[in-house]
Amino acid sequence: MKPVSVKNLSITLGAAQILPDVSFDVAAGECFGLVGESGSGKSTVLRCASMLWSIWDGEVRIGDQSVRDMDVMERCRTLQMVFQDPYGSLHPRQSVRTVLSEPLAIHGLDNRQDRMKAALSDVGLPSEFLDRFPHQMSGGQRQRVAIARALILEPDVLFLDEPTSALDVSVQAEILNLLARLRQEKGFTYIMVSHDLAVVDHMCERFAVMQSGRIVEVLDRDDIVANRAKEPYARELIGASLAYEQVV
Numbered sequence: 001m002k003p004v005s006v007k008n009l010s011i012t013l014g015a016a017q018i019l020p021d022v023s024f025d026v027a028a029g030e031c032f033g034l035v036g037e038s039g040s041g042k043s044t045v046l047r048c049a050s051m052l053w054s055i056w057d058g059e060v061r062i063g064d065q066s067v068r069d070m071d072v073m074e075r076c077r078t079l080q081m082v083f084q085d086p087y088g089s090l091h092p093r094q095s096v097r098t099v100l101s102e103p104l105a106i107h108g109l110d111n112r113q114d115r116m117k118a119a120l121s122d123v124g125l126p127s128e129f130l131d132r133f134p135h136q137m138s139g140g141q142r143q144r145v146a147i148a149r150a151l152i153l154e155p156d157v158l159f160l161d162e163p164t165s166a167l168d169v170s171v172q173a174e175i176l177n178l179l180a181r182l183r184q185e186k187g188f189t190y191i192m193v194s195h196d197l198a199v200v201d202h203m204c205e206r207f208a209v210m211q212s213g214r215i216v217e218v219l220d221r222d223d224i225v226a227n228r229a230k231e232p233y234a235r236e237l238i239g240a241s242l243a244y245e246q247v248v
């Protein structure tokens, strides 16, 4: 289990300062949420912290190491990402076997067959799925494969970028429960982006409310129940989410 620390993260793209100055700490084994309106910079935090984008200022550490000091191989073994759209994140012409075996080959890991079967079993899929292609699976099964791909190198930290929002409502809870079980079993540290406060409330111990590239407030579940949010935007977001839950 490793903690994550983000300090004074800032990024400017063209003339726009997307993140002026973002800092937060995530404890080892914690699930930390990032919520906020569309365009508030949630995914940008993950893109920078994972080094998908590298032109930013500040510091991101996993355990005692800066992500900038890790080489690509080390970073892949430390940190993996799960994206919103499992169809988009899986190559249409690659079988599950190819998707799962490639990282093992690149990292020179042995017992590949056993590792692939174990990763599929971890996400609740039988080993026959190794021969399937993305179009032969449901959305939920594709997301399970994307999660298996993230697990296969046994990382410490997972960044989850709206991992259920492209899925049918009936499958969303299944995937969230799977992610919660995996965290318990494997001791992952999660940073989870969502626009859905109910999802974050279900999954995360604490969450940061973002607006216009800034964290306006960090809250935990008890703060929601006790209506303790101080910042007007955070209060508004929570109020809107609670009102929506009452309507549906």
Ligand SMILES: Nc1ncnc2c1ncn2[C@@H]1O[C@H](COP(=O)(O)OP(=O)(O)OP(=O)(O)O)[C@@H](O)[C@H]1O
Residues within 6 Å of the ligand: 013, 016, 018, 036, 037, 038, 039, 040, 041, 042, 043, 044, 045, 195
């Ligand atoms: N490649 C890019 N070039 C320029 N601006 C970008 C780029 N990607 C994102 N942005 C801008 O950065 C800001 C933050 O985007 P980001 O995707 O991080 O928001 P978000 O909170 O994750 O939104 P959503 O919930 O809709 O995914 C937005 O104003 C967006 O227009």
